[in-house]
Amino acid sequence: MMSKFIQTKFPRSTQNDLNKVNVMGILNVTPDSFSDGGQFSCFDSALKQVEKMIDNGVDIIDIGGESTRPGAAEVSVQDEIVRVIPLLKAIKSRFDINVSIDTSKSEVMSEAIIYGADMINDVRALQNKGCLEVVAQSNIDVCLMHMQGMPRTMQEQPQYNDIIDDILGFFTQRIHCCEQAGITKKRLVLDPGFGFGKTLAHNYEVLAQFAQFKSLGLPVLAGISRKSMIGSLLNREVHERLAGSLAAAIVAIQQGANIIRVHDVQESVDAINILKAVAQYKI
Ligand code: 9MG
Numbered sequence: 001m002m003s004k005f006i007q008t009k010f011p012r013s014t015q016n017d018l019n020k021v022n023v024m025g026i027l028n029v030t031p032d033s034f035s036d037g038g039q040f041s042c043f044d045s046a047l048k049q050v051e052k053m054i055d056n057g058v059d060i061i062d063i064g065g066e067s068t069r070p071g072a073a074e075v076s077v078q079d080e081i082v083r084v085i086p087l088l089k090a091i092k093s094r095f096d097i098n099v100s101i102d103t104s105k106s107e108v109m110s111e112a113i114i115y116g117a118d119m120i121n122d123v124r125a126l127q128n129k130g131c132l133e134v135v136a137q138s139n140i141d142v143c144l145m146h147m148q149g150m151p152r153t154m155q156e157q158p159q160y161n162d163i164i165d166d167i168l169g170f171f172t173q174r175i176h177c178c179e180q181a182g183i184t185k186k187r188l189v190l191d192p193g194f195g196f197g198k199t200l201a202h203n204y205e206v207l208a209q210f211a212q213f214k215s216l217g218l219p220v221l222a223g224i225s226r227k228s229m230i231g232s233l234l235n236r237e238v239h240e241r242l243a244g245s246l247a248a249a250i251v252a253i254q255q256g257a258n259i260i261r262v263h264d265v266q267e268s269v270d271a272i273n274i275l276k277a278v279a280q281y282k283i
Contacts, residue, residue: 018276021253022059023268024100024261025050026225029083030067030075043087050091056266060119060259063087064102068123068196070155077107085111092116100143106130113138119189123147123196125174132181143189143221143259144174148197158197164209167192171216189259191221195229203229207248211255222252223261225268246271 029046050061065083066075075083084101085108091099092115100119101112109120109131117140125144126132135142146167148158160166171190178188190213192206207229213220230236230244242264249260250271262268 018253018272018279020258021272022259023057023265023272024060024062024221024259025053025058025265026261026263027053027061027063027087028067029063029065029087030072043090046087047090047094050095050097053265054095054097057269058097058265060098060100061091062100062102062121062261063091064121065108066103068102068151071152077105080105080108081111084108085115088112088115088117104128104131106134109134113140119143121145123151123193125170126178126183127174132177132183135178136182139187141187141189142178142183143191144171144178145191145196145221145223146170146193151196154197158199158202160202163198163202163205164212167206168212168216171213175216175218185218189219189221190216191223194222194224195227198229200229200232203227204233207251210252210257214256219258220256221259221261222249222257224248224252225260225262225264242267250275 027046027049053061063084065080080103084103088099088101091097098118100121101108101117102121102123103109103112104122104124106128112120113134119141120135121143122131123145124147126135126142148154175185175188179185192210192213194203194206198206207224210220210222224230225245226238226241230241230248231238234241234244236244245262245264246267249262249268252260253272253275260268
């Protein structure tokens, strides 16, 4: 059976098609989230935020119940389920919108699948115990993100031979594992993982070479919004990173990003609409 996500909105094209760029809106339901500070940890305000994102043109809502920022506290399976699953159920019963669940825990994935999630967004690329098996038994899509090390220590001294080759090698290996487990390629999305075990220079090299990740023939996601690669370069606090985030998203889209993961949906949709307007007149 084809997944709902693929049938409705999801772009499978490997070519740059601005009309198929999807905006993934971030909904962190963690008390310690790095950029929204747990603002949406209360159920009702989370639902209001979802409604606002939908009004502003979001394509996918990404719900996360465990912060992945460096040094963030770990969350138990039960706590993560309690944070994420009631919200998933409420969103699915009230709105017609794709929902992705940002998790690396097989138990959370399993619940998310039962309650109608359209995608699993796994910063550990299904490497944790049981994850490949749970996803293989469903028809859900998966975003496989690259990360060097683990969130607690990943920014200590990231090192690569050739960062683009290393990430491509990682993707190739994870795609192979997924296929072996029974998860077909058409369910996969790749993400080079900005800020996950990468120095400032690494992040800008990945952004400059973003088009290379399209060579594997799968959709590619870029998650740059409000990250320290924006803040450190521009010397801006988290709440001052909108302009930098939009500029970086545009650079990724111009190199074929199919999904951009953002905090600021309205502004991101506006930026994409400018690109579309310009594209009409390109020869
Ligand atoms: C959960 N999360 C935080 N940053 C992310 C990124 O860049 N990509 C994906 N897929 N998930 C992320």
